[in-house]
Amino acid sequence: MSWEAVIGLEIHVQLATQSKIFSGASTAYGAAPNAQACNVDLGMPGVLPVLNERAVELAIRFGLAIDAQINLYSIFDRKNYFYADLPKGYQISQFETPIVGAGQIIVTPQNGTPRSVGITRAHLEEDAGKSVHDLYPGQTAVDLNRTGTPLLEGVSEPDMRTAQEASAYFRQIHTLARYIGICDGNLAEGSMRCDANVSVRPTGQEVFGERTEIKNINSFRFVEQAIEYEIARQIDVLEAGGRIHRETRLYDPDKDETRSMRSKELSNDYRYFPDPDLMPLTISEALVERIRSELPELPDARCARYCEQLGLSASDAAAISSDIDRAEYFDAAVTAGANAKQCANWIMGELSAYLNKQAMPLSASPVTPTLLATLIARIEDGTLSSKTAKTLFDALWEEGASADVDDLIDSLNLAQMSDDGALTQIIDDLIDANPKQFEELRGGKDKMLGFFVGQVMKATQGKANPQQVNEIIRAKL
Numbered sequence: 001m002s003w004e005a006v007i008g009l010e011i012h013v014q015l016a017t018q019s020k021i022f023s024g025a026s027t028a029y030g031a032a033p034n035a036q037a038c039n040v041d042l043g044m045p046g047v048l049p050v051l052n053e054r055a056v057e058l059a060i061r062f063g064l065a066i067d068a069q070i071n072l073y074s075i076f077d078r079k080n081y082f083y084a085d086l087p088k089g090y091q092i093s094q095f096e097t098p099i100v101g102a103g104q105i106i107v108t109p110q111n112g113t114p115r116s117v118g119i120t121r122a123h124l125e126e127d128a129g130k131s132v133h134d135l136y137p138g139q140t141a142v143d144l145n146r147t148g149t150p151l152l153e154g155v156s157e158p159d160m161r162t163a164q165e166a167s168a169y170f171r172q173i174h175t176l177a178r179y180i181g182i183c184d185g186n187l188a189e190g191s192m193r194c195d196a197n198v199s200v201r202p203t204g205q206e207v208f209g210e211r212t213e214i215k216n217i218n219s220f221r222f223v224e225q226a227i228e229y230e231i232a233r234q235i236d237v238l239e240a241g242g243r244i245h246r247e248t249r250l251y252d253p254d255k256d257e258t259r260s261m262r263s264k265e266l267s268n269d270y271r272y273f274p275d276p277d278l279m280p281l282t283i284s285e286a287l288v289e290r291i292r293s294e295l296p297e298l299p300d301a302r303c304a305r306y307c308e309q310l311g312l313s314a315s316d317a318a319a320i321s322s323d324i325d326r327a328e329y330f331d332a333a334v335t336a337g338a339n340a341k342q343c344a345n346w347i348m349g350e351l352s353a354y355l356n357k358q359a360m361p362l363s364a365s366p367v368t369p370t371l372l373a374t375l376i377a378r379i380e381d382g383t384l385s386s387k388t389a390k391t392l393f394d395a396l397w398e399e400g401a402s403a404d405v406d407d408l409i410d411s412l413n414l415a416q417m418s419d420d421g422a423l424t425q426i427i428d429d430l431i432d433a434n435p436k437q438f439e440e441l442r443g444g445k446d447k448m449l450g451f452f453v454g455q456v457m458k459a460t461q462g463k464a465n466p467q468q469v470n471e472i473i474r475a476k477l
Contacts (some may be wrong), residue, residue, distance in 0.1 A: 001202055001203075001239065002202065002203040003200045003201070003202060003203060003231075003235050003238075003299070003393070004161060004200065004201055004202070004203045004204075005161055005162065005163075005198065005199070005200050005229060005231045006158045006160075006161065006199045006200070006201060006208055006211075007160040007161065007162075007163070007165070007166045007193050007197065007228075008155070008156045008157060008158040008159070008196075008207070009160070009166055009169060009170060009195070009196055009197070009223075010150050010153055010154070010155050010156070010158065010194060010197070011154045011170065011192065011193075011328070012127075012152075012192065012194065012195075013062070013108070013151065013152045013154065013173070013177050013182065013183045013191075013192055013195040013202075014027075014056045014149055014150070014151055014183055014184075014190065014191040014192065015054075015055050015059070015129070015150040015151065015152055015182055015183060016058065016181065016182055016183055016184060017052055017054045017055050018151055019052060019152075019228060020040075020041065020050070020052065020054070020126070020147075020148035020150060021055050021092075021124065021125075021126050021148060021150035022040055022041075022049030022050060022051060022092065022147070022148055023038050023040035023041055023049070023050070023401070025037065025038040025040070025041055025147050025148060025269070027150070028220035029189050032233070033141070033143040033145065034143060034144050034145060035145065036085075036145045036475045037129075037145055037147050037148075038148075038451050040148065041087070041148040042088070042144065042146065042384075043088030043089075043146040045089055046276050048137045049092065049111040049277055049278060051076075051278065051281065052150060054221065055124060055150040055284065055430055056109070056124070056281065056383075057098060057154075057287075057291055058150075058152070058181075058182040059099050059122065059152050059182075060099070060100075060165075060288060060291045061180045061181070061182055061267065061291055061294075061295065062100065062101070062122055062152055062154070062176075062177070062180065062182055063100035063101075063103065063122060063229065064288070064291060064292050064295060065098075065176055065180050065295060065298060066103035066104065066105055066118060066122075066176070066470075067103050067104065067121055067178075068100050068101055068103025068104075068122070069100070069101030069102055069103070069147070070099070070100060070101070070288050071097065071100070071101055072122050072282065072283050072284070072285070072288075072431055073096055073097065073100065073280060073281070073282055074094060074097045074099040074123075074281045075094065075095075075096070075097040075274050075280050075281070076092055076094055076124075076274070076275045076278040076280075076281065077092070077093055077094060077095040077272045077273060077274055077275060078090040078091070078093075078272065078273055078274075078275050079091045079092075079093045079095070079125075079270045079272055079333045080270055080271045080272075081269075081270060082306040082380045083131075083132045083443045084131060084140065084142050085128045085130060085142050085143075085147070086128045086129070086147075087129070087144060087145065091125060091126060091128060092122060092125060092126050092275055092278070093124075093125035093126070093153075094123035094124055094125065094218065095123075095272040096272075098121045098122065098123035098124075099122070099123060099124055099283075100121060100122035100123070100152075100154075101121060102118065102119065102120060102121065103118075103119045103122075104116050104117065104118050104119060105119060105169070105172055105173070105176070106300070107160075107165060107168045107169045107172050108168060108404065109162070109164040109165050109167070109168040110164065110168070112162075112164060112168070113166065115159065115160070115165060116159070116161055117156055117157065117159045117160060117165075117169050118156065118157035119154055119155070119156055119157070120155045120156065120157055120384055121154075121155050122152050122153065122154040122155070123152070123153055123155075124151070124152060125151050126147070126148045126149065126150065126154060126302060127146045127149040127150075127151050127294075128146065128147060129142055129144040129145070129146055129147045129407065130142070130143045130144075130145070130146050135388045144158065147175045148355030152182070154173060154431070156160055156169065156240075156401070158197065158208065158421050160180055160197075160413065160443050163224045163225075163228045163231065163254075164224060166196060166223055166224065166227050166229075167220050167223045168219075169403050170194055170220055170223050170415055171220055171322075173192075174187075174192055174220075175194065175299055175322055175323070175324070176298070176299065176431050178297055178323075178414070179296060179324045180296065181296075183418075183419045186337070186410050187219060187220075188218070189470055191217060192218070193217060193218040194217050194218075195214065195215050195216065195217070195222060195224060195245050196214040196217060196226060196227055196230075197211050197212070197213050197232045198211060198213075198231060198234070199210055199212070199234070199244070199251060200209035200226055200231060200234045200235055200238065200244075209234070209238075209244060210243070210244040210245070210246055210464050211244075211246065212234070212244065212245075212246065212247050212248070212249050212258075213225070213247075213248050213249065214230060214232060214249050214250065214251050214258055215249070215250055216250070217251055219253075220363075222251060222253050225251070225253065225256060226251035226258055229251070229256060229257055229258055230258050234280060236305075245263070245456070246263070247260050247261070247262065248260075248261045248262050248263070249261055256299065256468065256477035260313075262414075272284070275314045278303070278437055284375060291442075298352060299321050299322065299327075302321040302327055303317045303318055303321040304322060305362060306316075306320060310334065310340035311340060311341065312340055313343065316341070316348070319347065319348055320344055320347065320348070323362075325361070325362040325363055326347060326362060328346065329347065329362055329365075330343060330347055330369075330371035332370070333347075333369035333370070333372050334373075336369055336370045336373035336374075336379070337371075337373050337374075337377060338350065338369075338372060338373035338376045339376055339380060342370065342376045342379065342380070342385065343376060346375075346376065347372075350370070350390065350393055350438075351365065351367065354367075354397060362466075366396070366397055366398075366399070366400035366401060366448055367395070367397055368401050369392065369474050371396050371401070371405060373402060374405040374406075375389060375392055375405055377391065377398065378392075378405065378406075378409065378446055382416055382465060383409060383415055383418045384409070384414060384415070384416055384417055385464070385466065386466075387457070387462035388414040388415075388462055388463055388474050389410065389418065391414055392405070392408060392409060392412070392414055393467055395408050395412060396408070414463070415463070416464070416465050420468070420472070423456070423460075423468060423469060424471055424472055425464075425465060426456055426459050426460065426464075427456060427469070427472055427473060427476065429450060430454075430455050430456065430459070431476065432451075434451075434455075437452070438452075438476075441473075441477065442477055449470070449473060452469075452473050453466060453469050453470060453473070457469075
């Protein structure tokens with residue numbers, strides 16, 4: 001039997017606020033366990049939550065970025081369940097009336113076809129604490145620092161059909177969240193994570209199969225691997241005559257498998273009701289329009305501009321625009337005068353290689369956009385060859401932002417050799433030393449041209465102008 005997967009993701013985005021969603025406690029990462037859980041977070045008697053206005057603004061930014069309906073009236077609800085890392089016995093969330101309604105996003109998997117993925121809703125909620133199972137043998141520790149951290153949960157429609165599409169969707173939301181400044185996107189610190197709802201059905205069947213939910217995945221690669229495994233597992237169960245049980249599962253990347261955690265609750269199991277301590281949230285059209293006016297250029301628009309105005313290929317434009325830091329670096333270099341195509345090549349090539357080697361973020365690069373733009377200009381005006389340009393890049397990396405490109409070219413003797421007379425003499429000497437090869441070139445063996453150009457570059461330590469060398473050799477023919 002042929003099977004089709006049906007996939008939806010729930011992505012939790014930690015909003016970039018300095019304090020929690022209902023208290024003044026800090027959201028800074030890395031504090032000692034339980035050092036940032038105040039009385040409001042712990043639900044102590046007599047305390048009351050107060051909504052963080054900045055969290056509301058960031059939620060609206062996301063809704064506008066996905067062209068979603070912004071609900072001017074929304075309600076906070078209590079989601080009731082009992083777990084060690086939920087000290088109040090309930091989580092403040094939004095259920096029937098969220099702040100962000102339906103929207104959509106276009107997803108393009110690698111080597112795949114673009115697909116429109118609907119976003120059902122995005123609602124504000126507080127995070128729970130963190131259970132730590134590997135610190136004390138046979139015991140579970142609880143760190144409540146994350147309790148009350150503001151989250152925006154985006155719930156997709158079940159529109160994805162492959163693990164690759166789901167991974168691409170997660171990447172797209174990650175890119176968008178960083179572009180609009182609502183989240184730092186640090187997956188390792190838990191700033192974004194997702195739950196994957198997965199089911200399978202016979203190809204052509206309209207009715208969905210029973211689904212399972214894989215919880216708390218915080219890696220693009222793990223999303224893909226977990227869903228691939230779960231699809232295969234469900235197909236094996238069904239083809240063996242079994243049935244899929246609605247349950248919550250976890251993904252173990254070390255064993256590359258999903259394992260059952262507990263039976264899956266339904267919404268009525270949580271006994272949602274409006275939180276009596278929080279008034280309904282009412283926002284104005286003026287606030288929405290002010291936030292709309294502050295939105296930056298979004299990834300798809302930026303990608304289109306790179307293609308249409310700067311002449312980048314679709315693949316280069318997508319690669320540059322997919323990361324906000326990379327796109328801003330590129331824009332700054334082009335504004336400083338860099339050729340767009342050359343700039344994209346250097347950013348994706350030499351610069352990325354150096355950053356990866358030293359595990360350094362682009363924001364910390366010692367080669368600034370202005371330095372890179374000047375280096376590219378010296379290639380274009382013939383001062384540098386491709387080889388000496390790389391030598392100069394090495395020097396710029398060591399010198400940092402205070403470096404002067406032209407001074408380094410002089411001090412390192414990197415200027416390209418363009419003296420016709422000197423180059424002609426070197427080529428004449430090489431022809432005299434290699435008469436057989438020159439006769440083969442004269443006879444039409446074109447690869448010998450590369451031999452002579454290579455010899456000239458060797459003789460000049462890579463400083464000869466390759467185009468000029470080609471022209472002189474061809475004139476000799």
